[in-house]
Amino acid sequence: MSESLHVDLVHDEIVTTGTSINLVVPESTDTSELGRKVVVASAPGVVGPTRVHHQFRWIPPEGMRAGRYRLVVEALTDGRSRRLTERVEIPFTVVDTVAKLPIKLRVESFARVRFGDDGRAERLTLGDSPRGNYVEFFKCVDRSSGRPVELAFDQAGAALDPVAVVEEHRKRAIDRYGKVAPALDRRIRAAKEGDRILVDVWLAVDEPDPSPADRPVSDCDHQRLV
Numbered sequence: 001m002s003e004s005l006h007v008d009l010v011h012d013e014i015v016t017t018g019t020s021i022n023l024v025v026p027e028s029t030d031t032s033e034l035g036r037k038v039v040v041a042s043a044p045g046v047v048g049p050t051r052v053h054h055q056f057r058w059i060p061p062e063g064m065r066a067g068r069y070r071l072v073v074e075a076l077t078d079g080r081s082r083r084l085t086e087r088v089e090i091p092f093t094v095v096d097t098v099a100k101l102p103i104k105l106r107v108e109s110f111a112r113v114r115f116g117d118d119g120r121a122e123r124l125t126l127g128d129s130p131r132g133n134y135v136e137f138f139k140c141v142d143r144s145s146g147r148p149v150e151l152a153f154d155q156a157g158a159a160l161d162p163v164a165v166v167e168e169h170r171k172r173a174i175d176r177y178g179k180v181a182p183a184l185d186r187r188i189r190a191a192k193e194g195d196r197i198l199v200d201v202w203l204a205v206d207e208p209d210p211s212p213a214d215r216p217v218s219d220c221d222h223q224r225l226v
Contacts, residue, residue: 005088008022015094020057021058021071029078033077040058045058099138107138112125138152
């Protein structure tokens with residue numbers, strides 16, 4: 001029967017370049033093979049024990065470049081070569097950032113955006129940190145409580161209020177373009193006489209609160225008649 005292997009990394013988690021990965025292995029594991037069985041493709045690393053009982057840590061000596069990776073933990077065995085765990089593969093993403101994130105948070109979403117004074121917003125690549133000013137947005141989850149947490153940092157790693165950043169950009173865009181989207185404004189300015197432009201119009205409509213009569217009919221709404 002397979003025993004439990006715990007890895008402090010979940011599928012498609014986002015981590016930073018200097019991140020290490022902790023593993024808690026079954027008590028009877030032949031740990032002399034861990035260096036060979038715990039690997040991250042395209043990222044050299046070493047595996048060593050921590051101060052926690054049966055916990056080991058995979059560490060990239062020179063850090064990792066931004067990009068997609070895959071942690072592979074081959075099936076672990078005991079001293080008699082009896083299998084204890086199944087093979088595990090966990091894909092994850094590394095981002096290059098100077099922001100200091102609390103260890104208790106797991107990052108699920110990351111975006112790097114440059115806001116222009118003209119009201120435009122440019123989404124930047126997730127590779128190596130670019131030059132100039134930009135804001136990084138993180139959507140995280142508290143590992144213990146499961147509570148969602150949203151964070152934002154500038155290019156120097158200073159913490160920002162993510163809601164205030166977005167609201168300031170929105171106000172700047174409205175001041176410049178009104179209710180016309182920036183992309184449509186550029187299209188209109190570049191259009192020649194006689195050009196036709198297809199646009200979408202979103203209407204803000206006040207609707208009353210739904211009543212029971214508005215509910216869609218479902219199986220539970222039917223009574224069987226005898």
